[in-house]
Amino acid sequence: MTGMPATDTAVQPPSPSRRSSLHEKRGDLLFAALLSSLLFAYAGFILAVILADVSWLSRPAEVGKPRAITAVLATPDLFDQVKAAFLLSFATSFITSILAMGVAIPSAYALSRYRLPFKAAIDTIIDLPIVIPPLLAGISLLIFFNQSSLGLAVEEWWRRNLGDGDLGIVYSRVGIIVAQFFIASAFCIRAVKAAIDQVNPRFEAVARSLGCGPVRAFWKVTLPLARTGLVAGWIMTWTRAMGEFAPIMVLAGARFDTAVLPVTAFLNLSGGDLEVSVAITVLMILLATGTLLLFKRLGGKGYIW
Amino acid sequence: MVSLRVEGLCVRLGEFDLRDITLAIAASEYFCILGPTGAGKSVLIECIAGLQRPDRGRVFLGDADITDVPPERRGVGYVPQDYALFPNMTVRQNIAFGLRVRRTPPEVIAKRVASLVGLFHIEHLLERQPLHLSGGEKQRVALSRALAVEPKVLLLDEPLAAVDEQTRDRLCAELHDIQRATGVTVIHISHNFDETLAVADRIGIMHAGQMVQVGTPDEIFSAPQSRFVAEFTRAENVIPLAAPPQPVAGARLRLSLSTQDSLLAAVPARGASGWSHAIVRPEAFRLYPQADGPAETPDGALTATVTRITERGHLLHFQTQTDSGLTLTALKLRSEARAAGLKVGDRVCLLVSPDDVHLL
Known part of the structure; x- marks a missing residue:
């Protein structure tokens, strides 16, 4: 039609020849295969290591002896040792995870929502327990409660008021919880913060405009919306606490009544009793795998290592 | 309330x-x-x-x-x-x-x-x-x-x-x-x-x-x-004045936009001065082929060449350029543009009522 503008002819990119595209495809495939084969190899390595535990446990340690797993299950002394360690681990890490959540929910909320002074510094400080080597965290805790005036005061107060008069935090079961808490809380804050970050602050803004005070808006809107993430974080914290070894060993000692699962595994390993060590190893791998699956199922985010 | x-x-x-x-x-x-x-x-x-x-x-x-x-x-x-x-x-x-x-x-x-x-x-x-x-x-x-x-x-x-x-x-x-x-x-x-x-x-x-x-x-x-505000509300033609407006008969101002182009504007009710720009919305311009217009181009009309036509649904958007290089835009009903057979390169007249020229 006259008077209508002519449409600009779009410049077509030169169409690649069939041969070069085939060539490129083969190159891409090769590259992808190379990268993923390393990935598969590493995953295979992890599985092989775990399977070695399982297969070792299911055959006799020496010719003419019962299978290792049977040895542990059938020997009351060994079985009780594992059972006691499991119960102690389970109970202490449960308490730790509750305490950590109690600290993590408010802390993570503050980190997520408020413009705080020294926010960057605080953010870095709460990550320190994650990056400090665990053994050194244990040594630091021991120095704090045994050598610093503040730590000694806490230790003294605890022994008088809450301990059994003889023991305070150091070398007691309370020490297990303190050591677990020191490290697990850092993980917990990360996981809870990830859950809270996912809740759009506008939900709270609307709740406020509809008549909720800040506490109520948090309780009725943010918390329910972050629920699955919080549960995921809690379970992961619990498992992390259960797997803690070095700081517990240093702060709570390697005594019969403070020997949690990893400590029991270590004590048996150094005593040459491989059966108990490997049985505990397999038990803890199963627990960790179950937790990890649950965590992913719940859509958990944040640090899990 | x-x-x-x-x-x-x-x-x-x-x-x-x-x-x-x-x-x-x-x-x-x-x-x-x-x-x-x-x-x-x-x-x-x-x-x-x-x-x-x-x-x-x-x-x-x-x-x-x-x-x-x-x-x-x-x-x-x-x-x-x-x-x-x-x-x-x-x-x-x-x-x-x-x-x-x-x-x-x-x-x-x-x-x-x-x-x-x-x-x-x-x-x-x-x-x-x-x-x-x-x-x-x-x-x-x-x-x-x-x-x-x-x-x-x-x-x-x-x-x-x-x-x-x-x-x-x-x-x-x-x-x-x-x-x-x-x-x-x-x-x-x-x-x-x-x-x-x-x-x-x-x-x-x-x-x-x-x-x-x-x-x-x-x-x-x-x-x-x-x-x-003019640009955000798509007034489009925000034209700098080449010289201060000159009062003419009938409470009008003559606005020179360039050496050759000028417009007539009504004297604003709030009689300020120091105006620097004339604003004309594209729909305020009446655009028609130069040959079809009044035998002589009326006072205050601008002549230009169509440089681009863009579809805007039932309206067509015309971009034009005067001989002195001024770019002006106008809207015209698709049916009218079709009847007039307007196309890129045509010579056109742009006419605006003095009341629709706003001074800034």
Whole structure:
């Protein structure tokens, strides 16, 4: 039609020849295969290591002896040792995870929502327990409660008021919880913060405009919306606490009544009793795998290592 | 219903700066805040809602100073851009939320919810989860939820940004009707000029943290007070004057736009001087082929060559250039343009009534 503008002819990119595209495809495939084969190899390595535990446990340690797993299950002394360690681990890490959540929910909320002074510094400080080597965290805790005036005061107060008069935090079961808490809380804050970050602050803004005070808006809107993430974080914290070894060993000692699962595994390993060590190893791998699956199922985010 | 007043409001948020906003909105007024992204519109209504603390300035609701009142006690409803419907509640629970927070008796809640869903025609959505609603449905639910607690002022942050164009026209009409029916004072944020024209009693235009012009849609449309407003409201032809305007007979001014081009403008009622620009909206120009026009080009008409024609639905947008290099744009009905057989390269006349020439 006259008077209508002519449409600009779009410049077509030169169409690649069939041969070069085939060539490129083969190159891409090769590259992808190379990268993923390393990935598969590493995953295979992890599985092989775990399977070695399982297969070792299911055959006799020496010719003419019962299978290792049977040895542990059938020997009351060994079985009780594992059972006691499991119960102690389970109970202490449960308490730790509750305490950590109690600290993590408010802390993570503050980190997520408020413009705080020294926010960057605080953010870095709460990550320190994650990056400090665990053994050194244990040594630091021991120095704090045994050598610093503040730590000694806490230790003294605890022994008088809450301990059994003889023991305070150091070398007691309370020490297990303190050591677990020191490290697990850092993980917990990360996981809870990830859950809270996912809740759009506008939900709270609307709740406020509809008549909720800040506490109520948090309780009725943010918390329910972050629920699955919080549960995921809690379970992961619990498992992390259960797997803690070095700081517990240093702060709570390697005594019969403070020997949690990893400590029991270590004590048996150094005593040459491989059966108990490997049985505990397999038990803890199963627990960790179950937790990890649950965590992913719940859509958990944040640090899990 | 209550009026709302903002006095000397300043907020500094990192790079962003809301500067000295003063605004008075009448009771039951439908007020639109218009501006590009980053102009500070959202920050301003967050200050009114109490979600953002201003560094300086006061906010008054009626005679009461509400600057330090927490959001839950302001009586200001807030509908954010993404509606923020609580995803873990049904539509019914969403609408009833504010009433339940106030411990309203269940039978009163039921009655109130029923009347609101009737008003918005969303009875069939009551038991649905918000996640699966369309943009328009979400918007109606969000409005019902905000109106349920009978706010004195209702703040709408880009309420129509997430709906398609056809729905937008219908929702504009609906918003306007509901505001009239409830009498609530509405502040509606938008970056779309057409949308605000459709609903607003008055429009405030924001740019870079400042309120640059407040007026009725007609005032904004026909008398922009700055280059920014003119361009943002698509006045398009913002032409610098080559020389000071010369008064001529019949209360007219002759505006020389270049050595060869000149226009006639009516003397503005508010007789200022020091004008630097002439503003002509593209639809104000009458464009016709030069040969077809009055035998001699009338006084104040401009002659130009068509350089580009762009489709705009039932209108065609013409870009033209005068012999002295001035670019002018005009709109013409598609049917008229077709009848005249206009095409790129044609010589055309552009004629504008002196009353439609605005001076800046």
